[in-house]
Amino acid sequence: MIETVTKVDLPVDESLRILKNRIQRGEGRRISIVTGTHGDELEGQAVCFEVAKKVNEHLECLNGTVDIYAALNPLGIDSITRGIPGFDLDMNRIFPGSEDGVMTEYVASKIVGDIKGSDVCIDIHASNIFLREIPQVRINTETAKTLVPLAGFLNVDFIWVHAAATVLESTLAYSLNSIETPTLVVEMGVGMRLTREYSQQLTDGIFCLMRHLGIWSGEVTEPRRPIVSTDGQVQFINAGASGIFIPQVEHTKQVKKGDYLGDIVNPLAGIVEQRILSPCDGMVFTLREYPVVDEGSLIARILEVQG
Amino acid sequence: MKRETIFELKSLYRDSFRITGLTFGRGEKSACIVGALRGNEVQQLYTCSQLVRALKRLEAEGCINSGKSILVVPSVNTYSMNIRKRFWPTDNTDINRMFPGYELGETTQRIAAGLFDAIKDYKNGVQFASFYIPGVFVPHVRIMKTGYENVDMAREFGLPYVVIRDPRPYDTTTLNYNWQVWEANAFSVYAGTTDTINRGDVTLAVNAVLNFLHKEGILKSSGCAHEGYITKIIAESDLVNVQARTAGIIDSFVPPGTNVMRGEVLAQILDPFEGSVRSQIISPTDGVVFFAQEDPLVYANASVYKIVHM
Numbered sequence A: 001m002i003e004t005v006t007k008v009d010l011p012v013d014e015s016l017r018i019l020k021n022r023i024q025r026g027e028g029r030r031i032s033i034v035t036g037t038h039g040d041e042l043e044g045q046a047v048c049f050e051v052a053k054k055v056n057e058h059l060e061c062l063n064g065t066v067d068i069y070a071a072l073n074p075l076g077i078d079s080i081t082r083g084i085p086g087f088d089l090d091m092n093r094i095f096p097g098s099e100d101g102v103m104t105e106y107v108a109s110k111i112v113g114d115i116k117g118s119d120v121c122i123d124i125h126a127s128n129i130f131l132r133e134i135p136q137v138r139i140n141t142e143t144a145k146t147l148v149p150l151a152g153f154l155n156v157d158f159i160w161v162h163a164a165a166t167v168l169e170s171t172l173a174y175s176l177n178s179i180e181t182p183t184l185v186v187e188m189g190v191g192m193r194l195t196r197e198y199s200q201q202l203t204d205g206i207f208c209l210m211r212h213l214g215i216w217s218g219e220v221t222e223p224r225r226p227i228v229s230t231d232g233q234v235q236f237i238n239a240g241a242s243g244i245f246i247p248q249v250e251h252t253k254q255v256k257k258g259d260y261l262g263d264i265v266n267p268l269a270g271i272v273e274q275r276i277l278s279p280c281d282g283m284v285f286t287l288r289e290y291p292v293v294d295e296g297s298l299i300a301r302i303l304e305v306q307g
Numbered sequence B: 001m002k003r004e005t006i007f008e009l010k011s012l013y014r015d016s017f018r019i020t021g022l023t024f025g026r027g028e029k030s031a032c033i034v035g036a037l038r039g040n041e042v043q044q045l046y047t048c049s050q051l052v053r054a055l056k057r058l059e060a061e062g063c064i065n066s067g068k069s070i071l072v073v074p075s076v077n078t079y080s081m082n083i084r085k086r087f088w089p090t091d092n093t094d095i096n097r098m099f100p101g102y103e104l105g106e107t108t109q110r111i112a113a114g115l116f117d118a119i120k121d122y123k124n125g126v127q128f129a130s131f132y133i134p135g136v137f138v139p140h141v142r143i144m145k146t147g148y149e150n151v152d153m154a155r156e157f158g159l160p161y162v163v164i165r166d167p168r169p170y171d172t173t174t175l176n177y178n179w180q181v182w183e184a185n186a187f188s189v190y191a192g193t194t195d196t197i198n199r200g201d202v203t204l205a206v207n208a209v210l211n212f213l214h215k216e217g218i219l220k221s222s223g224c225a226h227e228g229y230i231t232k233i234i235a236e237s238d239l240v241n242v243q244a245r246t247a248g249i250i251d252s253f254v255p256p257g258t259n260v261m262r263g264e265v266l267a268q269i270l271d272p273f274e275g276s277v278r279s280q281i282i283s284p285t286d287g288v289v290f291f292a293q294e295d296p297l298v299y300a301n302a303s304v305y306k307i308v309h310m
């Protein structure tokens, strides 16, 4: 059933509604699937669709509650805006929000209040328009003990356990994790696009996790065994020059130290500004998708294979 | 005055991105003043330009104490200014969320690192800041309660108010916070508007910085007619937040600086199609309007005013 999580009036003849689809059968546990905090990240849309469709078609396999929040930032999704339009604000920096706060904070607090109490929450992100990501779960070291075992069911390739950062305390996931609602942040694919292979992969993973939690009794696939890694094993490659990045390597490929990853070129002059080589052996799990780069722009991240 | 490029990034098709610094006097790094960090901070840019004008004159008159130097950085984000955007042109990141920066990191981290490296050793740091909500403030100095803050020095600006506020999670990445971590005395000066110019507030802000530089022994004379106000110190939590209950068009009756009484009607929210009054905004307290938002369309729960309780 489609329910309204919160509704606020906009200035001119329109209401903003945050909606969720609650699919419920039996007394089992509750999973929340959340996406669309960043309006330019769409990979989660296909996952929401697949999950809702499959659960509806096989309600007999459900024992518990599936809550689907497909658009936490509906104005952003509609207007191809990453942040909250009109506020120039990253929605994932305003949680837990405040009941008495301005509209954005009010909405944030209502969202947190509604998801609160889920046995698990999956917050699906899709990188940004610049970078393509392999399906991965990102976990703060502080919550690694509880979350890494759960993330193992999600059928992703990679679990990145990263250092805690003060700025990340205002994310949805941090807020929920700090009120005993275990929340897994998935990053996959690229902004403004759908990668059907990845949405299917994560959808399968969500059903694996649901089965593990006793919410789903239907057939599931065997989840992939993800690589679990810490910051120390991730190598960043940033552009040393401004220009147009032309990749020579495919995303998700294994590379050796010194392998040719691509060039930053100056099209006007017809020259290569920088030839980019891999600094280590490993897997290219992040690759630049958007060709225009400034000096400093992230080109790739490589998960280093320990020799 | 010595003009130099503090930081430079080459671009594919645009002119190089440059941060320009203007130095007055020679010797100890006494004070650094940073103007616009965002592309829409035109008031802050203009304030810096007027400060530079005053410092040029004072320098020519021999009014900078020997062994003291002052660095002014009018704009840190000329690229965004020139395309009328608040944040970084390509990825929309905020340079004032990137400090202390990282010279091998993302573009705006490199910019922050390049700037911070050039300004971190100054004993005093002043930033002309703006608020994320478009609106007008009564001129004030803002300092963060980090344990290093210096309230008495903040009085030397002679602005009507000093606001002390508790740091929030994002503050660890701001210029002001990192200046303090680096043991500089850091002050944010808020004067008036952001993307439009208000000359009266510009004069106040320029005089405030000159008075401060004089009292800190950096200038022999401030060149100003008077030393400003007797400052009232308030905590940010003392500011009473007044919100619009309904969305619509706002008709505001009280500009910043107005004395208001409890129960007074401060504004009304109108139905945008019919012009009828949807709700009134009533002052919850006796006080002075400290901040007034400027957008004619308001959202429900929007912070419309902040009032200093009297």
Ligand SMILES: [Zn+2]
Pocket: A037, A038, A041, A125, A126, A127
């Ligand atoms: Zn995201």
